[in-house]
Amino acid sequence: MSGGLLQLSGVVVDLVHRLDHLPAPGEEVETSTFQMTPGGGFNAMAAARRMGASVTYGGVLGQGPLSEIALQGLAAEGVAIATQRRAEIDQGSCVVIVDAMGERSFITHHGAEREVDLAHLRSISAAAHGFALLTGYSLYKPKSAAAFLSWLPGLARPPLLLFDPGPTVADIPRPTVANALARADWVSANASEAEVLTGEEDPADAAAGLAIGRSGALVRRGPDGCWLSHGGLTAHVPSFAVRAIDTNGAGDAHDGVFMAAMMMGFDPLDAALIANAAAAISTTRIGPATSPDATETRQFMAARGASLATHENWERVQPGAKDAPKEEDRE
Numbered sequence: 491m492s493g494g495l496l497q498l499s500g501v502v503v504d505l506v507h508r509l510d511h512l513p514a515p516g517e518e519v520e521t522s523t524f525q526m527t528p529g530g531g532f533n534a535m536a537a538a539r540r541m542g543a544s545v546t547y548g549g550v551l552g553q554g555p556l557s558e559i560a561l562q563g564l565a566a567e568g569v570a571i572a573t574q575r576r577a578e579i580d581q582g583s584c585v586v587i588v589d590a591m592g593e594r595s596f597i598t599h600h601g602a603e604r605e606v607d608l609a610h611l612r613s614i615s616a617a618a619h620g621f622a623l624l625t626g627y628s629l630y631k632p633k634s635a636a637a638f639l640s641w642l643p644g645l646a647r648p649p650l651l652l653f654d655p656g657p658t659v660a661d662i663p664r665p666t667v668a669n670a671l672a673r674a675d676w677v678s679a680n681a682s683e684a685e686v687l688t689g690e691e692d693p694a695d696a697a698a699g700l701a702i703g704r705s706g707a708l709v710r711r712g713p714d715g716c717w718l719s720h721g722g723l724t725a726h727v728p729s730f731a732v733r734a735i736d737t738n739g740a741g742d743a744h745d746g747v748f749m750a751a752m753m754m755g756f757d758p759l760d761a762a763l764i765a766n767a768a769a770a771i772s773t774t775r776i777g778p779a780t781s782p783d784a785t786e787t788r789q790f791m792a793a794r795g796a797s798l799a800t801h802e803n804w805e806r807v808q809p810g811a812k813d814a815p816k817e818e819d820r821e
Contacts, residue, residue: 493620494544500603504529528563537746537781552602554580577602626656739778
């Protein structure tokens with residue numbers, strides 16, 4: 491499979507604070523580290539690029555200092571931009587609070603990334619891509635949700651659509667979620683999100699339920715790895731033991747690497763194992779977009795004795811793969 495990744499969900503700018511503990515009401519807590527960096531939809535794109543996949547941002551960019559940070563981040567990773575359209579407001583932001591255990595909390599302000607309309611989506615050459623990624627964040631606000639509700643039913647294959655419902659899934663109207671699921675070829679969710687979608691507490695049962703009627707599903711459970719359901723079979727895919735210091739962006743890394751590995755020719759089971767490795771590595775670093783490249787991931791897995799049935803596909807990552815065009819041809 492080839493064609494690259496089309497990211498449909500928006501980029502925001504993360505303001506990342508690392509704390510020993512969350513403040514009580516009225517308490518002031520000093521942050522030990524601070525980062526201001528692209529996040530949101532950027533994280534999965536960076537993960538896929540570092541694995542050697544071509545990536546295009548199909549979301550909206552705005553105008554202002556946060557939008558410039560987002561634009562610079564996309565350029566640094568070699569991500570193409572699907573359209574020159576710029577919204578008249580700045581990019582949204584997310585305050586990310588990471589505690590001493592590596593867990594994170596979020597305070598979000600939406601901006602240009604939510605200014606998606608049907609005209610914007612119709613301007614994107616989606617068929618040029620192997621995979622498209624849509625998250626629940628794009629369905630959370632009525633305006634962008636309405637655009638996707640109109641556009642998704644007519645989205646031809648390719649691309650394959652991976653839908654990640656995200657932590658806001660319980661707050662998205664059920665018909666909206668159903669519309670995304672109806673077009674999704676793959677679903678990737680953490681265990682809590684998968685339970686919201688299926689009612690199944692057991693991740694294996696949830697993965698099997700989510701896979702019905704589509705290519706497959708992944709249910710992620712952090713250090714316990716993930717459950718993959720594909721072709722009528724459901725399997726546990728183990729993770730790798732690491733000392734996690736920041737779990738922010740680990741799910742995004744998993745999504746981006748899984749799709750990149752699939753496009754490299756790995757079968758879904760191997761792709762899920764590679765994604766587990768990359769996500770584990772990402773938790774050992776501070777920041778949201780900390781997924782490793784293909785070489786580091788390969789060496790990490792080899793050092794831990796992980797074997798892949800399609801290991802020769804690692805060689806498909808070509809030197810200079812990060813040299814991507816800045817803008818794709820538009821319809």
